[in-house]
Amino acid sequence: ADPDPLQDFCVADLKSSVSVNGFPCKPAEQVVSDDFFFDGLRKEGNTSNIFGATVTSANVFTFPGLNTLGLSTNRVDFAPGGINPPHSHPRASETGVVIVGKLLVGFVTGDNVFHSKVLSPGEMFVIPRGLVHFQLNVGEGKALAFTSFNSHFPGVVISSTSLFGSTPSIPNAVLTKAFQVGDDVINGIRSKFGS
Numbered sequence: 509a510d511p512d513p514l515q516d517f518c519v520a521d522l523k524s525s526v527s528v529n530g531f532p533c534k535p536a537e538q539v540v541s542d543d544f545f546f547d548g549l550r551k552e553g554n555t556s557n558i559f560g561a562t563v564t565s566a567n568v569f570t571f572p573g574l575n576t577l578g579l580s581t582n583r584v585d586f587a588p589g590g591i592n593p594p595h596s597h598p599r600a601s602e603t604g605v606v607i608v609g610k611l612l613v614g615f616v617t618g619d620n621v622f623h624s625k626v627l628s629p630g631e632m633f634v635i636p637r638g639l640v641h642f643q644l645n646v647g648e649g650k651a652l653a654f655t656s657f658n659s660h661f662p663g664v665v666i667s668s669t670s671l672f673g674s675t676p677s678i679p680n681a682v683l684t685k686a687f688q689v690g691d692d693v694i695n696g697i698r699s700k701f702g703s
């Protein structure tokens with residue numbers, strides 16, 4: 509989904525004071541082989557959080573060699589029962605491959621049709637750009653998946669935390685009407701997401 513590159517590569521200079529759409533390129537004479545390799549997805553992520561899952565990102569911020577190339581990858585680790593909660597990516601479609609365990613993968617279309625399947629190692633999914641999706645570990649042990657995006661920075665909007673954990677918070681009048689429930693329900697959910 510990102511614009512096409514205008515040169516072979518443009519390793520991001522993340523510290524540049526120049527502000528553009530994307531990042532300016534590090535001078536070509538300073539580019540080294542290591543700019544095109546990344547070992548940050550080797551380690552299992554820490555899944556001790558309320559969701560029991562964690563996403564480790566190889567995007568332009570962690571792997572500046574991706575700048576302008578329209579690609580990035582995540583490692584997603586799941587504790588038993590863990591969930592990568594419903595979220596969407598504003599700037600990319602997503603593919604994923606299950607490496608370990610069993611994941612229930614699902615997304616909802618713009619017409620509110622829910623598509624889902626339980627995937628085993630070697631099996632793959634695709635999430636069309638911008639649609640709300642999740643992965644739930646339905647196996648016995650841990651699970652692991654790698655996901656890829658057609659953007660160097662796909663962005664992520666987590667449904668629960670964006671509605672119930674924003675700063676400042678969205679007024680109860682909005683959320684009680686939107687979800688057709690009382691203040692008690694909204695406050696109960698809010699309390700889990702710190703807003």
Ligand code: GLV
Nearest residue numbers: 563582584592655
């Ligand atoms: C999984 O949905 C991910 O965004 O990596």
Ligand code: MN
Nearest residue numbers: 595597602641
């Ligand atoms: Mn995703």
